[in-house]
Amino acid sequence: MSQTFTLRQLGASDAAAYRDLRLLGLRSHPEAFGASFEDEAARPQEWFAERLASNAVWGGWRDSAPDLAGVAGLQVSGSAKARHKGVLWGMFVRPEARGTGLAAALAGRVLAHARGVVEEVRLSVVASNAAAIRLYTRLGFRPYGVEPRALKVGGEYHDEVLMALRF
Ligand SMILES: CC(C)(COP(=O)(O)OP(=O)(O)OC[C@H]1O[C@@H](n2cnc3c(N)ncnc32)[C@H](O)[C@@H]1OP(=O)(O)O)[C@@H](O)C(=O)NCCC(=O)NCCS
Incomplete structure:
Protein backbone atom coordinates (compact mmCIF):
# COMPACT_ATOMS: atom_id res chain seq x y z
CA MET A 1 0.00 0.00 0.00
CA SER A 2 1.56 3.30 -1.02
CA GLN A 3 0.66 6.36 1.06
CA THR A 4 2.03 9.83 1.55
CA PHE A 5 2.75 11.34 4.95
CA THR A 6 3.35 14.61 6.66
CA LEU A 7 6.19 14.42 9.18
CA ARG A 8 7.35 17.13 11.56
CA GLN A 9 8.87 17.65 14.96
CA LEU A 10 6.21 17.94 17.63
CA GLY A 11 5.98 20.89 20.00
CA ALA A 12 4.01 21.83 23.10
CA SER A 13 0.90 22.63 21.04
CA ASP A 14 0.72 18.97 19.92
CA ALA A 15 0.44 17.75 23.52
CA ALA A 16 -3.21 16.61 23.37
CA ALA A 17 -2.76 14.52 20.20
CA TYR A 18 0.58 13.18 21.43
CA ARG A 19 -0.90 12.21 24.81
CA ASP A 20 -3.77 10.30 23.15
CA LEU A 21 -1.44 8.35 20.86
CA ARG A 22 1.17 7.70 23.55
CA LEU A 23 -1.46 6.35 25.96
CA LEU A 24 -2.95 4.16 23.21
CA GLY A 25 0.49 2.65 22.67
CA LEU A 26 1.22 2.13 26.36
CA ARG A 27 -2.20 0.57 26.95
CA SER A 28 -2.26 -1.73 23.91
CA HIS A 29 1.42 -2.82 23.97
CA PRO A 30 2.54 -2.77 27.63
CA GLU A 31 5.50 -5.06 26.88
CA ALA A 32 6.84 -2.77 24.13
CA PHE A 33 7.72 0.21 26.34
CA GLY A 34 9.69 0.78 29.52
CA ALA A 35 7.08 3.29 30.70
CA SER A 36 3.70 2.12 31.96
CA PHE A 37 0.20 3.25 30.98
CA GLU A 38 -0.77 3.75 34.63
CA ASP A 39 2.11 6.17 35.30
CA GLU A 40 1.61 8.31 32.20
CA ALA A 41 -2.21 8.26 32.21
CA ALA A 42 -1.99 10.00 35.59
CA ARG A 43 0.03 12.88 34.07
CA PRO A 44 -1.71 16.09 33.01
CA GLN A 45 -1.51 17.42 29.46
CA GLU A 46 1.05 20.02 30.62
CA TRP A 47 3.48 17.21 31.44
CA PHE A 48 3.30 15.99 27.84
CA ALA A 49 3.65 19.57 26.57
CA GLU A 50 6.81 19.94 28.65
CA ARG A 51 8.17 16.65 27.26
CA LEU A 52 7.59 17.84 23.70
CA ALA A 53 9.13 21.23 24.40
CA SER A 54 12.30 19.74 25.86
CA ASN A 55 12.70 16.55 23.76
CA ALA A 56 13.13 15.79 20.08
CA VAL A 57 9.94 13.91 19.15
CA TRP A 58 8.63 13.54 15.59
CA GLY A 59 5.06 12.89 14.58
CA GLY A 60 3.57 11.57 11.37
CA TRP A 61 0.17 12.00 9.77
CA ARG A 62 -1.21 10.03 6.88
CA ASP A 63 -2.46 12.45 4.24
CA SER A 64 -5.65 10.33 4.14
CA ALA A 65 -6.59 10.80 7.85
CA PRO A 66 -6.49 13.72 10.31
CA ASP A 67 -5.25 11.96 13.46
CA LEU A 68 -1.63 11.84 14.55
CA ALA A 69 -0.69 8.35 13.33
CA GLY A 70 2.83 7.71 14.59
CA VAL A 71 5.60 9.04 16.85
CA ALA A 72 9.28 8.46 17.57
CA GLY A 73 11.85 10.39 19.56
CA LEU A 74 15.56 10.85 20.17
CA GLN A 75 16.87 11.25 23.70
CA VAL A 76 20.41 12.50 24.31
CA SER A 77 21.99 12.46 27.73
CA GLY A 78 23.07 15.76 29.23
CA SER A 79 26.16 14.10 30.69
CA ALA A 80 29.41 15.11 28.96
CA LYS A 81 30.65 11.52 28.81
CA GLY A 108 14.39 7.84 9.20
CA ARG A 109 13.54 11.40 10.20
CA VAL A 110 14.77 10.80 13.75
CA LEU A 111 18.01 9.29 12.42
CA ALA A 112 18.57 12.20 10.03
CA HIS A 113 18.35 14.55 13.01
CA ALA A 114 20.54 12.23 15.11
CA ARG A 115 23.34 12.33 12.52
CA GLY A 116 23.78 16.00 13.31
CA VAL A 117 23.93 15.64 17.08
CA VAL A 118 25.34 12.22 18.06
CA GLU A 119 27.80 9.59 16.78
CA GLU A 120 25.63 6.58 17.50
CA VAL A 121 21.99 5.71 18.19
CA ARG A 122 20.90 2.88 20.46
CA LEU A 139 17.42 0.84 9.01
CA GLY A 140 20.92 -0.44 9.80
CA PHE A 141 20.69 -1.22 13.53
CA ARG A 142 22.60 -4.29 14.69
CA PRO A 143 22.19 -6.21 17.98
CA TYR A 144 25.00 -5.86 20.53
CA GLY A 145 23.46 -7.69 23.45
CA VAL A 146 20.43 -9.02 25.22
CA GLU A 147 19.17 -7.94 28.61
CA PRO A 148 17.44 -10.94 30.16
CA ARG A 149 14.24 -10.15 32.08
CA ALA A 150 14.54 -6.45 31.20
CA LEU A 151 10.83 -5.81 31.78
CA LYS A 152 8.26 -7.41 34.05
CA VAL A 153 4.69 -6.94 32.85
CA GLY A 154 1.79 -8.55 34.66
CA GLY A 155 4.11 -11.04 36.34
CA GLU A 156 5.74 -12.05 33.04
CA TYR A 157 9.39 -11.31 32.22
CA HIS A 158 10.52 -10.02 28.81
CA ASP A 159 14.07 -10.04 27.46
CA GLU A 160 15.17 -7.01 25.46
CA VAL A 161 17.52 -6.97 22.47
CA LEU A 162 19.93 -4.01 22.60
CA MET A 163 20.64 -2.56 19.15
CA ALA A 164 22.96 0.17 17.90
CA LEU A 165 23.57 2.11 14.71
CA ARG A 166 26.96 3.80 14.50
CA PHE A 167 27.23 6.66 12.00
C1 LIG B 1 7.00 -1.35 15.62
C2 LIG B 1 6.08 -0.58 14.69
C3 LIG B 1 6.34 0.92 14.86
C4 LIG B 1 6.44 -0.98 13.25
O1 LIG B 1 5.54 -0.32 12.38
P1 LIG B 1 4.88 -1.11 11.16
O2 LIG B 1 4.06 -0.19 10.36
O3 LIG B 1 4.20 -2.32 11.76
O4 LIG B 1 6.18 -1.50 10.35
P2 LIG B 1 6.25 -2.23 8.95
O5 LIG B 1 4.89 -2.59 8.45
O6 LIG B 1 7.14 -1.41 8.10
O7 LIG B 1 6.94 -3.58 9.36
C5 LIG B 1 8.31 -3.62 9.64
C6 LIG B 1 8.85 -4.93 9.08
O8 LIG B 1 8.39 -6.02 9.90
C7 LIG B 1 7.65 -6.94 9.11
N1 LIG B 1 6.57 -7.41 9.97
C8 LIG B 1 5.41 -6.79 10.26
N2 LIG B 1 4.71 -7.53 11.15
C9 LIG B 1 5.46 -8.62 11.41
C10 LIG B 1 5.31 -9.76 12.24
N3 LIG B 1 4.22 -9.93 13.00
N4 LIG B 1 6.28 -10.70 12.25
C11 LIG B 1 7.39 -10.56 11.49
N5 LIG B 1 7.62 -9.49 10.70
C12 LIG B 1 6.66 -8.55 10.66
C13 LIG B 1 7.19 -6.17 7.90
O9 LIG B 1 6.97 -7.01 6.79
C14 LIG B 1 8.38 -5.23 7.69
O10 LIG B 1 9.45 -5.91 7.08
P3 LIG B 1 9.82 -5.64 5.54
O11 LIG B 1 10.08 -4.19 5.41
O12 LIG B 1 11.01 -6.48 5.31
O13 LIG B 1 8.60 -6.07 4.78
C15 LIG B 1 4.58 -0.88 14.95
O14 LIG B 1 4.34 -2.24 14.68
C16 LIG B 1 4.15 -0.54 16.35
O15 LIG B 1 3.83 0.60 16.65
N6 LIG B 1 4.10 -1.55 17.23
C17 LIG B 1 3.66 -1.37 18.61
C18 LIG B 1 4.65 -0.56 19.44
C19 LIG B 1 6.05 -1.08 19.33
O16 LIG B 1 6.28 -2.28 19.30
N7 LIG B 1 7.01 -0.15 19.27
C20 LIG B 1 8.42 -0.47 19.19
C21 LIG B 1 9.03 -0.40 20.55
S1 LIG B 1 10.78 -0.81 20.48
Missing part, protein backbone atom coordinates in the same frame (compact mmCIF):
# COMPACT_ATOMS: atom_id res chain seq x y z
CA ALA A 82 27.44 10.15 27.25
CA ARG A 83 26.61 12.96 24.86
CA HIS A 84 28.03 11.08 21.87
CA LYS A 85 25.11 8.63 21.83
CA GLY A 86 21.37 8.98 21.58
CA VAL A 87 18.43 6.68 22.21
CA LEU A 88 15.64 6.08 19.73
CA TRP A 89 12.57 5.74 21.97
CA GLY A 90 8.78 5.83 22.04
CA MET A 91 8.31 4.40 18.54
CA PHE A 92 4.63 3.77 17.97
CA VAL A 93 2.38 3.64 14.92
CA ARG A 94 -1.37 3.27 15.37
CA PRO A 95 -2.62 -0.11 14.06
CA GLU A 96 -4.52 1.27 11.06
CA ALA A 97 -1.36 3.06 9.83
CA ARG A 98 0.96 0.04 10.05
CA GLY A 99 2.40 -1.59 6.98
CA THR A 100 2.33 1.72 5.15
CA GLY A 101 5.96 2.85 5.43
CA LEU A 102 5.16 5.45 8.08
CA ALA A 103 7.25 3.71 10.75
CA ALA A 104 10.35 3.68 8.54
CA ALA A 105 9.75 7.28 7.45
CA LEU A 106 9.46 8.44 11.07
CA ALA A 107 12.52 6.53 12.23
CA LEU A 123 17.59 1.31 21.30
CA SER A 124 16.12 -1.61 23.19
CA VAL A 125 13.35 -3.78 21.84
CA VAL A 126 11.52 -6.74 23.35
CA ALA A 127 12.95 -9.92 21.84
CA SER A 128 9.52 -11.16 20.69
CA ASN A 129 8.74 -7.94 18.74
CA ALA A 130 9.53 -9.26 15.26
CA ALA A 131 8.08 -6.30 13.34
CA ALA A 132 10.12 -3.74 15.29
CA ILE A 133 13.35 -5.76 15.09
CA ARG A 134 12.89 -6.16 11.35
CA LEU A 135 12.24 -2.44 10.96
CA TYR A 136 15.33 -1.48 12.96
CA THR A 137 17.51 -4.03 11.15
CA ARG A 138 16.39 -2.64 7.79
